[in-house]
Amino acid sequence: MYDQPISEQQSLQLITEMIQKAKKDVHERGTSSILWGSVIGFCGLVAFAERQWNFYIGFDVWLLALVAIVPQIFISVKEARQRNVVTHMQAAMNNVWLVFGLSIFALMFYFNAVPGITERMLLQEGRQVVEREPITGIEVPFRYFIASSSSLLLLLYAIPTLVTGLTFRFKPMIVGAVLCYCFFAASLFTNSKTDLLFSGLAAICNWLIPGLILRSRYTKEKAALDV
């Protein structure tokens, strides 16, 4: 096939054909998306249920999100081993999700560090904020916290999802991200218990459902190739 001299027209056809072949080789399995959609969705819904129906499962359910890093490492290593080509878009999206992961950790650090640091800085200036019980009039030191912290997480969840959805023109992720922005807007007006429910639902819409759709497509494509 490759020993014949080629005409200019054939050159152009060959270029087009090879570019199409390279494009067609991109198969997303949605494994990571399913993993994180399930884990964050489960954590959000369980945390909401605990607050709603006053029970405790015996440990902080969000620890599961930390545990999920282990299978994610295995998935990433396995996928890297099986992949024999990396497209520019895949490389860019991998970087977007890496930055997202780092930002989540940075935000967790912010949530844990800022209240204590604020309190200490005010004390150094000789000031203290107190809260007064309206009925008894008793004043106690105010415990600092990040107001509506889940809203910030929801905002962050939407960013890489929308970037991925728009880049790959994958509608389920675009819809998921838009819903996530809606949950973010709603969470500004709701209490922290409802915000937990929004977090769980956002993870399901953002990652679990698109991940399942990707998996279904991949399975169908693989079955078609195996026939």
Add this chain to the structure above:
Amino acid sequence: MFKDLDPILHSQLRLAIMSLLIGVQEAEFTFLKEKTGATAGNLSVQVQKLKEAGYIEVVKQFKDNYPQTLCKITAKGIDAFAQYVEDLKGYLGRA
């Protein structure tokens, strides 16, 4: 007056390799073999020619105890490919 087409690129297999690599960040030798349908020997010779011309970078390493050859287009390769397509347009426009 039309410029001569780059002889390094104006060959079926080398052009196929470059066309595959232009759309990806990097690709394994097995990917190029699968997509071009060429024999390993022929592919290896053409990859070497492209490497010598400075159009692609070839990294040989081990993956799971098996040798792995990664190919990546260089900046010089991108320029040459773009020029080749431009020259091709000139020829096709004349026809």
